[in-house]
Amino acid sequence: MEFNHADLFEGLADAIGERTAVVVFDSAGGTERRTYAELNDEADRLAHHLREAGVEPGGHVGIQLYNGVEYVTALLAALKIRAVPVNVNYRYVEAELAYLYADADLVALVYDAEFEDRVEAAAAGAPLLRHRIVVGGESTRAVPYAGALAERPAAGDFPERSGQDVYIIYTGGTTGMPKGVMWRCEDLFMAFGGGNPFGEPRRTPGEVIEAAKGSGPLVMMAAAPLMHGAAQMATFIGWWMGATIVYTRRFDAAEVLRAIEAEKVFTVNVTGDAMARPLTDAIAAGSYDLSSLGVLSSTGAILSGAVRERLRELLPNVMILDNFGSSESGFTASGVEGSSPESGMRYRPNTTRLRVLDDTLKEVEPGSGVIGQVAKSGPIAFGYWGDPAKTAKTFVEVEGVRWLLTGDIATVEADGTIMIFGRGSQCINTGGEKVFPEEVEAVLKRHPAVFDALVTGIPDERFGSRVAAVVQPYGEPPAAADLDAHCRGVLSGYKVPRAYAFVPEMRRSPAGKADYRWAKQVAQQAACLGEH
Structure with a gap:
């Protein structure tokens, strides 16, 4: 017996169909819910529509959506017909979308209506993209989502699947164009917990179903966008445990905390400081009942020591986990006590x-x-x-x-x-000395006036490269001399930034990953202009 995500979810729908599978909070304060059975039926209908539209096994289906029921429905629908779901970064501009549509050989696309202009422009360069489904609006070139579901059977009748079916996670490189990481479903299942992230992997699909049936009322939250592989995997891990998965349509710290309070969330998954720092500020500034929360886990980006310490102060009864892994490897290691970019x-x-x-x-x-x-x-x-x-x-x-x-x-x-x-790709070689940006970034973020920081290398005639920092301050930018003194107290001189660029907002991916290409450009421009 092989492990296949669509097969497993259908088994859960039969076994715990009445249990809530997903809850989505929108910015207006409303919620949308689906039980396992309801979500499976909706995915069946969309799967039939995709098949009728000519999507064949192995065909690539792009998903360009904010978090929502439609996202997980499209994900499951593609897998049901042995098509390949492809996550599309909703922040991409036309040129980036055109590259991804063509590079991924998309044959179909499910997208939010507010992206219509960008989709239309980018689709012109994607000759294989022949079918589109629009969510939350209408388009002359796309089928409305509700129409795609209408009068389609909720019954299965799909081709036999296997653990060798392909799953692709596009990962936006920090230094290059995005790339599609290819997995076989069974390997993906095993690499992200094997249905049991707290022990030995499940031996059969039946064990996964039985464990989910016997589980208690567990509520988990993926705070990152579903277009990021970590949030997709967090969703499946939760489902294999029979849990309810909670999302907000887009990341907003206050909204995340309201959702934790309202749904009694036990575990929340975030992506590094980019999400954890706004959450700490919101917790400190607000008044939320977070008594249900037992675990806060970070994957895909590193928690700095300063942010972890602040989380522990604000959430003394919550376990803070820092996980190591990647889109290519899965979840592979956990941070030990005292681990941080500053201390190692x-x-x-x-x-x-x-x-x-x-x-x-x-x-x-x-x-x-x-x-x-x-x-x-x-x-x-x-x-x-x-x-x-x-x-x-x-x-x-x-x-x-x-x-x-x-x-x-x-x-x-x-x-x-x-x-x-x-x-290794981010390491800065300055006069023969190696500087890893993460260490310097963590030190900068300990300065009380620094909200976020990215460190990169820029050209230097004498040393080949010199260390430069792009800084998002809390308010007025601190003096460069203050940052120098702060860094020199804990870093060797060659690691201290020689140039600073201050920005009103840091550019990161929707999941919080650093955009080092952008940071290098900003730092070089600031250096050319003589800014500090």
Whole structure:
């Protein structure tokens, strides 16, 4: 028996159909709900429509939506007919959308009506895109979502599925164009908990269903946008546990806290400081009943020590988790006590298949101090859509074992914990010294006048590169001399930014991931203008 996401959800709909599967809060304060049975029926109807529209097994269906019932319905509908769902970043402008539509070979697209102009412009460069479904409005070139569901059967009658069916997560690179990470459904299921994130993976799909039937009333929340793989995986992990998943249509800290209060959420998943910091400010400024909350988990981006400490002050009874993983590897390790970019990012692997490999692809001996690259074997993605060169560079075979090279630079401590320095692609080489941006960013964010910071390298005639920081202040920008003094108290001189650019708002992905391409441009412009 194989693990397939659509099969598993249909099994849940039969077993716990009356239980609430999703709750969506909108900005007006209203909610929309679906039970497992209702969501399965809606996905069946949309799946039939997609099939009638010519979407075949293996066809790519883009989803360009804010969080909502329609998002998870479209996700399940594509999987039901063995099509491949493709997440589309709703912040992308026309040129970026045109690239993704064409790169992903989209044949169908489900999108929010407010994106109509951008969709229309970008679709002109996507010859395979022949069918569109619009949510929340009308279009002369798209079928309204309600119309796509009308008079379609809610019964299944779909092709037999397998654990080898493909699932693609497009991940917006911090330094390059987005890329489609390809997974086989069974590997994806196993890489994100195997239906049991707190213990051994489930051995059969039947075990998943039985465990969900026997679970108590658990309410979980994915605060990140569903267009980010972490939120999609958090949703499936919750469903495999028989939980109710809560979303807000778009991330707003106060709205997230209201949803936690109203729905008695037990676990909430966020993405690093970009979400956690606004939440701490909102908790401190407001009055919310968060007594139901037991776990706050961050995935996809790092929590700085300053933000984690503030969360612990404000939520003393809540477990704060910092998880390590990627769209290619799944969930692989958890932060140990005291881990932070400032003091050192230390993680304990949650799988025996996580290693650090040196430049010759040999395993680093624990306690040796040798620096290498984090690698994972076992259930991992199998490549990048349409990019065999990057696939060959990232997924390598060593003595018959296939490894994913994550790009994270690390060493192994004597006790087996992994000390991660940062992403190799972001490392700044200044006069031969290596500077990892995460460490400097975390130090800057400890300054009381700094809300957010990104650190990048800009050209320098003498040193090749010099460290520069893009800073979003809380109010008036602090003096550069103050930031210098603050950094020099805890950082070596070569790590201290030589240039500062102050911005009213930091540019990050909807999930909070850093946009280092943008940061480099802003820092270079500020340096050219002589700003500090």
